[in-house]
Amino acid sequence: xxxxxxxxxxxxxxxxxxxxxxxxxxxxxxxxxxxxxxxxxxxxxxxxxxxxxxxxxxxxxxxxxxxxxxxxxxxxxxxxxxxxxxxxxxxxxxxxxxxxxxxxxxxxxxxxxxxxxxxxxxxxxxxxxxxxxx
Amino acid sequence: xxxxxxxxxxxxxxxxxxxxxxxxxxxxxxxxxxxxxxxxxxxxxxxxxxxxxxxxxxxxxxxxxxxxxxxxxxxxxxxxxxxxxxxxxxxxxxxxxxxxxxxxxxxxxxxxxxxxxxxx
Numbered sequence: 719x720x721x722x723x724x725x726x727x728x729x730x731x732x733x734x735x736x737x738x739x740x741x742x743x744x745x746x747x748x749x750x751x752x753x754x755x756x757x758x759x760x761x762x763x764x765x766x767x768x769x770x771x772x773x774x775x776x777x778x779x780x781x782x783x784x785x786x787x788x789x790x791x792x793x794x795x796x797x798x799x800x801x802x803x804x805x806x807x808x809x810x811x812x813x814x815x816x817x818x819x820x821x822x823x824x825x826x827x828x829x830x831x832x833x834x835x836x837x838x839x840x841x842x843x844x845x846x847x848x849x850x851x852x
Numbered sequence: 853x854x855x856x857x858x859x860x861x862x863x864x865x866x867x868x869x870x871x872x873x874x875x876x877x878x879x880x881x882x883x884x885x886x887x888x889x890x891x892x893x894x895x896x897x898x899x900x901x902x903x904x905x906x907x908x909x910x911x912x913x914x915x916x917x918x919x920x921x922x923x924x925x926x927x928x929x930x931x932x933x934x935x936x937x938x939x940x941x942x943x944x945x946x947x948x949x950x951x952x953x954x955x956x957x958x959x960x961x962x963x964x965x966x967x968x969x970x971x972x
Contacts, residue, residue, distance in 0.1 A: 728945055736935060
């Protein structure tokens with residue numbers, strides 16, 4: 719990131735907001751597919767996870783590096799009437815854990831709000847400087 | 853460094869560019885969900901920088917802010933590449949720049965007024 723840029727904090731805060739929004743996409747996908755037994759790959763939906771990375775060395779914004787699949791085991795529930803039940807009556811369900819998703823949702827929301835707060839504060843700071851020109 | 857132009861002309865050119873950029877941002881936000889829409893941006897600072905770097909007198913009327921489509925941002929599934937956060941950030945930056953120009957302009961006018969009032 720250019721150190722001489724007087725709007726640096728704005729760009730960084732915006733990158734944070736964009737990354738958290740993307741994270742929110744991933745969380746909603748996980749929540750929506752909490753009971754999806756067919757992900758088109760012959761197995762249930764696999765939980766997705768967002769990986770963030772810095773945009774540059776040192777002072778920099780954030781970007782979403784990759785969205786990876788959670789390779790944890792699928793949950794097995796006992797439901798002998800289900801069409802996909804195995805011979806013991808168990809059905810493989812996605813490895814999504816709703817309380818964890820709710821927790822991540824709170825983190826994403828709070829992080830988004832924090833970035834907005836930074837943006838507002840920095841805007842106020844610049845306006846204070848501009849008051850000197852009055 | 854070329855011959856410095858009138859500061860009022862410089863400020864006017866800047867304000868004109870900010871005005872056009874505000875329109876571009878408004879259009880981007882209005883077309884947030886329009887399929888196939890690509891965001892537009894205003895190219896002005898680079899042109900000004902190039903002009904200031906060149907020798908000779910700068911003709912500010914020749915440096916017109918230009919609309920262009922950067923086509924660098926990731927495209928969504930409907931062929932649209934507008935991101936609300938980016939536009940909001942650009943708007944905040946634009947507003948701050950605009951405020952700075954306006955403040956300098958009014959300061960300049962006040963200086964002129966002061967100069968005119970000295971004989972009374």
